[in-house]
Every structure is written in structure tokens, then in C-alpha cells.
Amino acid sequence: MKRILWFRRDLRVEDNPLLSLGGEVLPIFIFDENILKELPKNDKRVSFIFWHVTKLKSDLQKIGLDLKIFYSKPEAVFDYLKGCDEVVACGDYESYAKERDLHLSHKLHFRYLNDTYIFKPNEVLKDDGTPYLVFTPFYKKARAILDKKNIDKVEIAHNVLVNEDYEGIAKIGSEITKLALDMQSIGFVAQELDIVNPHVKLENFKKNINNYKEMRDFLDEDVGSHLSVDLRFGTISTRAVLRDMLACQSVAEAFIRQLIFRDFYAYLLFHIPTLETKNYKYCFNGIEDNEKYERFCSATTGVPIVDAGVRELLQTGEMHNRVRMVAASFFTKDLLLPWQWGERFFASYLLDYDKASNVLSWQWSAGTGVDPQPYFRVFNPYLQSKKFDKEARYIKKWLPELLHVEPKYLHDEMYLLKNELKNYPKPMAEHKEASKRAVMLFKN
Numbered sequence: 001m002k003r004i005l006w007f008r009r010d011l012r013v014e015d016n017p018l019l020s021l022g023g024e025v026l027p028i029f030i031f032d033e034n035i036l037k038e039l040p041k042n043d044k045r046v047s048f049i050f051w052h053v054t055k056l057k058s059d060l061q062k063i064g065l066d067l068k069i070f071y072s073k074p075e076a077v078f079d080y081l082k083g084c085d086e087v088v089a090c091g092d093y094e095s096y097a098k099e100r101d102l103h104l105s106h107k108l109h110f111r112y113l114n115d116t117y118i119f120k121p122n123e124v125l126k127d128d129g130t131p132y133l134v135f136t137p138f139y140k141k142a143r144a145i146l147d148k149k150n151i152d153k154v155e156i157a158h159n160v161l162v163n164e165d166y167e168g169i170a171k172i173g174s175e176i177t178k179l180a181l182d183m184q185s186i187g188f189v190a191q192e193l194d195i196v197n198p199h200v201k202l203e204n205f206k207k208n209i210n211n212y213k214e215m216r217d218f219l220d221e222d223v224g225s226h227l228s229v230d231l232r233f234g235t236i237s238t239r240a241v242l243r244d245m246l247a248c249q250s251v252a253e254a255f256i257r258q259l260i261f262r263d264f265y266a267y268l269l270f271h272i273p274t275l276e277t278k279n280y281k282y283c284f285n286g287i288e289d290n291e292k293y294e295r296f297c298s299a300t301t302g303v304p305i306v307d308a309g310v311r312e313l314l315q316t317g318e319m320h321n322r323v324r325m326v327a328a329s330f331f332t333k334d335l336l337l338p339w340q341w342g343e344r345f346f347a348s349y350l351l352d353y354d355k356a357s358n359v360l361s362w363q364w365s366a367g368t369g370v371d372p373q374p375y376f377r378v379f380n381p382y383l384q385s386k387k388f389d390k391e392a393r394y395i396k397k398w399l400p401e402l403l404h405v406e407p408k409y410l411h412d413e414m415y416l417l418k419n420e421l422k423n424y425p426k427p428m429a430e431h432k433e434a435s436k437r438a439v440m441l442f443k444n
Contacts, residue, residue: 002162004028004081004108006089007067009116010234011052013059015153017113018088022157026084026164027060029053031071031186034096044317044351047191050183052235065159066166071179071186074100076172078107090115090234093270094355117263118146118238121270131271134371135264142260151239198236201226202244213254217322219394224321225255228352231262265360268370276359277340279368282375284441286338286366293337295428297345302427304410305385306330308398315398317351322388328365329379334434336441339366367442375442378435386411399424
């Protein structure tokens with residue numbers, strides 16, 4: 001049997017179930033034209049993926065295998081590979097991925113392995129077989145299952161490599177073309193990234209794990225794991241992270257809870273796919289306003305904590321989780337913009353972009369999701385920055401034009417409204433009035 005091993009969101013050799021099956025194998029990766037055509041040519045995620053795909057190829061070669069890399073539409077690739085018997089891939093539950101895989105399963109026997117998340121989509125259900133819609137009971141059930149779940153390291157079986165041409169990148173169109181193994185071949189410009197081995201990140205995180213629960217929301221304390229992008233693209237196994245966290249016992253429970261929360265959002269999107277674009281609760285869906293949207297996206301709202309977060313996102317592809325919540329609340333409540341617009345903006349820049357996490361987080365902030373914050377709860381961005389960035393170190397790092405301003409004034413809305421700051425705009429909305437209007441509209 002010739003088995004295709006399709007690497008997707010599992011860009012690693014170590015602890016990868018794809019390599020545990022054994023037999024005659026053809027490992028592949030597809031730079032999907034359907035996805036890439038929507039992205040700007042300087043997209044940082046493509047650089048991150050390309051770097052890890054070439055590393056994966058090198059790591060496979062070290063164990064006697066290789067990686068055939070394609071730049072094509074998946075259906076064309078599998079028409080080309082029709083001489084194989086089956087394809088094995090780790091589950092991907094986004095709507096495009098599910099439709100794509102269903103279509104391809106008509107061409108070739110398709111087998112899913114569970115690796116992307118901790119649990120399979122139907123593994124954590126209520127006693128009546130329906131999905132949980134509230135996180136706390138989901139967490140309790142999932143945590144009990146996790147205590148008995150096998151998360152041991154997956155060992156590599158004896159695999160024999162299919163005889164193929166593994167050089168360069170194969171472009172399949174009306175004919176097969178071999179491209180050079182570089183980003184220019186797929187139409188992108190390589191971006192400079194600071195790529196750190198995820199196992200090094202994990203070891204560093206374990207040194208701070210005692211402080212994670214209490215300090216993770218503070219913007220001038222770096223106690224986060226920085227593993228979100230690695231979990232997104234599978235450059236480290238979720239099982240490996242869990243094994244280390246469980247070994248830390250109760251001090252790591254807050255982080256384990258976050259990993260289960262990641263599963264919960266993917267689980268909700270799997271069971272209720274309409275969440276991807278539509279409110280679960282309430283008819284009100286914001287008010288379209290392109291001028292407000294452009295000011296938010298250009299970090300010129302005049303609200304320091306929000307602009308600092310957007311500036312960080314634009315420059316690095318990252319944004320602190322607390323700031324994501326503050327910015328999303330400001331976007332959907334103070335500015336009354338549709339959450340789908342904010343989700344689309346984050347999707348364009350987040351290095352760790354995961355559709356389920358991003359969509360459900362925006363619906364949570366807007367108050368429209370399955371298990372959201374109440375619509376009448378609105379983050380005050382000034383109180384948030386005062387509490388979590390008291391000395392304004394985070395704000396000034398990303399908004400150096402405010403270096404000369406005393407921190408207390410950057411948390412004071414009235415001061416910012418009444419005074420002119422050099423090279424910085426006044427707030428575009430008055431929080432108290434804006435939040436009152438938002439609550440009224442949702443209530444009605």
C-alpha cells in the first residue's frame with residue numbers, strides 16, 4: 001500500500017502520528033493556491049510556514065525520508081497522485097478545510113488522525129450526546145477525560161520512501177513544472193522573523209509557570225508561553241506541551257485551562273459552523289463605518305492602549321491577549337463596528353491566526369457568541385491600561401511619540417480629550433457615552 005502523508009498543521013517529525021503508521025509512504029506538503037491567492041506578498045505567516053516546511057524536509061531526510069513540496073490547488077495534486085492507495089492527514093476543522101477534504105475523499109481514500117487539538121470533535125459531549133455550549137462544564141468534562149487520556153509520545157515506525165522526485169517545488173497546471181525551493185517561486189517575499197525553537201520556548205515558560213496565573217494579564221511582565229503560533233502550525237506537539245504542564249501539577253492548571261479553551265472554540269466551530277460569519281445571539285451586528293474602521297486599523301483612534309496593540313500587530317504579527325480583548329471590545333462597543341470586520345483585520349496580520357480562536361474571541365467580545373461576555377459588559381480601555389500597564393511601558397514601546405507624556409495622563413480619558421498631544425490624535429469616541437449607546441442598541 002502506498003500511503004500519502006499529508007503534512008498540514010503538523011510541521012514536525014517528533015511526536016507526529018503521521019509517521020507512526022509505517023509502510024511505503026509519500027510525505028507531501030501543499031502550498032495551496034486557493035489560500036495563497038488571498039494573501040499579500042509580504043505575509044509573515046507564509047515566511048514562517050516556508051521556514052518550517054524546509055526544516056521539516058531536512059528533518060525527514062535525517063530519518064531516511066523526504067518531503068515532496070507542491071504549489072498547486074489540492075485537487076490537481078491528488079489527480080497527479082492518483083496511483084497511491086490512501087492519504088492520511090491530521091484533522092482540520094475549518095469550513096474550507098472540511099469542504100476541501102470531503103471533495104478529495106472522492107478521489108482517494110482519506111483517513112484522519114487526531115493531532116491538531118487535544119480532543120476529537122465528538123470526544124467531549126453532554127450525557128445526551130449534544131455539544132456543550134458553556135465553557136465551564138465543558139472544561140470539567142474535558143479535564144476528567146484528560147486525566148485518563150493517552151498523551152504519550154508517538155514513536156516513528158519503519159517507513160519506506162516512495163520513489164519520487166523530491167527536488168524543488170512541483171507546480172501542477174496544464175503540465176508539471178519544477179520550481180526552485182524558495183519563496184519567490186510561490187510569489188512571496190521572504191520576511192525577517194525571529195524564529196525560536198518551540199521546545200526552548202517551552203523550557204523558558206516552565207521557569208515562569210509559578211507566575212503565569214497571577215501575571216499573565218500584565219503587559220510589562222513577559223510570563224506567556226509564546227507557543228500559540230507553534231501550536232497553530234504544529235511545530236510542537238500539543239501532547240508534548242501537555243505532558244510538561246501536567247508534570248508541573250497544580251501550578252500549571254491555569255495554562256492547561258487555556259489549552260482546553262483553545263479546544264472548546266474549535267469544537268464550537270466544528271459543531272456550529274455558521275458561527276464563522278453569523279451571530280449566535282442578537283440581531284444587532286454593529287454599524288458599518290469605513291472611516292472608523294480605517295482609524296482603528298491605522299492605530300489612530302486616540303486611545304493609547306488600543307493604538308499600541310494595533311501597532312504591535314502591524315509590526316510583528318503578534319498582540320498580547322489582554323490587549324486583544326480590550327481592542328476588540330473598543331471596536332465592537334465604543335466604535336460599534338461589525339465584529340466580522342475586526343475578525344477579518346486580525347486574520348490579515350496575526351502570525352498565530354486560528355480561525356476558530358479568532359472568530360469565537362471576536363464573538364465573545366461583541367457579546368454575540370455561544371458563551372460570550374454579557375452584552376452590557378464593556379471594557380473601559382483606560383481602566384484596563386491603568387491596571388495592566390500602569391507605567392505605560394507597553395504603550396510607549398509601541399507608540400514612541402508618547403514617550404514624553406506622563407503615564408498617568410495616558411490612562412486619563414478627560415486629559416486626552418481636552419489636551420493636544422504632539423503627533424497623536426484626540427480619542428475618537430468618549431467611552432462612557434459610546435458604551436451607553438452600545439448597551440442600549442443591544443438591549444433593544
